[in-house]
Amino acid sequence: MPKLPKSVTHRLPLGYWGDHLPQPSVEKRPDETRMRVRIPKPDYGHKKGWIIRHASATGLTFPDWDDEERCYRVPKMHLAQFINAAxxxxxxxxxxxxxxxxxxxxPACKHGTGAACTCSCLGANHGAARNGGEGVYAAWERVSDVxxxxxxxRIVTFRVSDPFNDVVRGAA
Structure with a gap:
């Protein structure tokens, strides 16, 4: 399935993730304990089957379905695992x-592990001291910034096409 051009997807308002989008998405807000996760239908089965299979294989907390928002809710601590799998x-x-x-x-941000940056550096410095001076979000393409x-x-939308490195996984 062809991807929508970035010029279309970056203009979508916060909170809008239509079922028609061909790529998975995750939204993490500081005022919520669980992030919003939406996935396209996998080629081999149902969305729920993929997310449940992935959750059990990686030790993720079982996701909840949010009927009102039409998304799965997953604890924020599983951001890196979800992105890598997606x-x-x-x-x-x-x-x-x-x-x-x-x-x-x-310094806690600069020496941090995981993907939990919430400060004003926008992830540019997160884990940089453990990753040769490069923050964990450095390989991500910034699509919009509001x-x-x-x-x-500041709400930043990234397009991620490379899995997280060892700094994010906490292995470095």
């Missing part, structure tokens, strides 16, 4: 993250 299955993944513009980047002044957030 990239392996579909070739890329759309990732929308919210960063706190008031939160200063600290600032919500009232909430003090």
């Amino acid at each position: 990239v392996e299955e579909w070739g890329d993944c759309s990732v929308r993250l919210a960063f706190n513009t008031q939160e200063r980047c600290t 600032t919500d002044e009232t909430a003090g957030l």
Whole structure:
């Protein structure tokens, strides 16, 4: 199935992820404990079957279906595992993250593992001290960047086509 051009997908409003989009997507907001996950139908079965099979194989917490938002809800701590599995299955993944513009980047971020950056560096410095000076999001293509002044957030959408490195997995 052909992918929608980036010029179309980056203009979609926050919270809109139509079932027609041919790539998986994840949205992580700081005010929620579980991220929103949407996947296209796998070639070999049902969406629920893929996500359940992946969850049990990697030790992910079993996802919940959110009828109102029409997405699966997965704990935020599984961001890296979901992105790696989605990239392996579909070739890329759309990732929308919210960063706190008031939160200063600290040594804890620069030495961090995992994909839990929420500070004003927008992930550019996250894990850089453990990864040769390059943040864990460095290989991701930034598709859009929107600032919500009232909430003090920058919402950044990335297109990820490379799996996470060992710094994110916590192995470095």
